[in-house]
Amino acid sequence: DAEITQSPRHKITETGRQVTLACHQTWNHNNMFWYRQDLGHGLRLIHYSYGVQDTNKGEVSDGYSVSRSNTEDLPLTLESAASSQTSVYFCASSERSSGEAFFGQGTRLTVV
């Protein structure tokens, strides 16, 4: 069965370190998204991609970057982790013109 997986599921890192969160989907979807979920804010879009070599900034992109070198993967990098980036991160994918997004299980990141 097709799926979308995130790794790691939990991570603790120190302030200032570079961290990469992985997202891999086997749906062959063109669209991929990264969200962060915080209490009181729902899900906020960090970055998104509509295809290979395409990346776009979302609502809360400062301090984050992504790259899309193939259809299956959209890794999210925190260039220099800050305590404000402690959050639960969700990756999602969808068909080109559809809003039916399939979500990963999430990565809980703690920056100490």
Added chain:
Amino acid sequence: GEDVEQSLFLSVREGDSSVINCTYTDSSSTYLYWYKQEPGAGLQLLTYIFSNMDMKQDQRLTVLLNKKDKHLSLRIADTQTGDSAIYFCADGGAAGNKLTFGGGTRVLVKP
């Protein structure tokens, strides 16, 4: 940017109907969505409605859309304890595929 608002919390007795409300600001929205999140899990699509529709029914779920007031609601009939979760309203924007989420409504179903 565009905004989506929801109430934070809803408590309902098992067997009653639940109604979750949502307002949005994007007048060019083509699709509006309802997602469900259970504890420790990602979001799962429940249902959606196209912007030229007023109502959509899908088993126990009824979606009502008032496009003039930019108001969306989700009614769950015969609410069960398994319906306890966080429900998110999402606006798909003009293209329908870049989702803006509300803050989520936590629904607690009491026996």
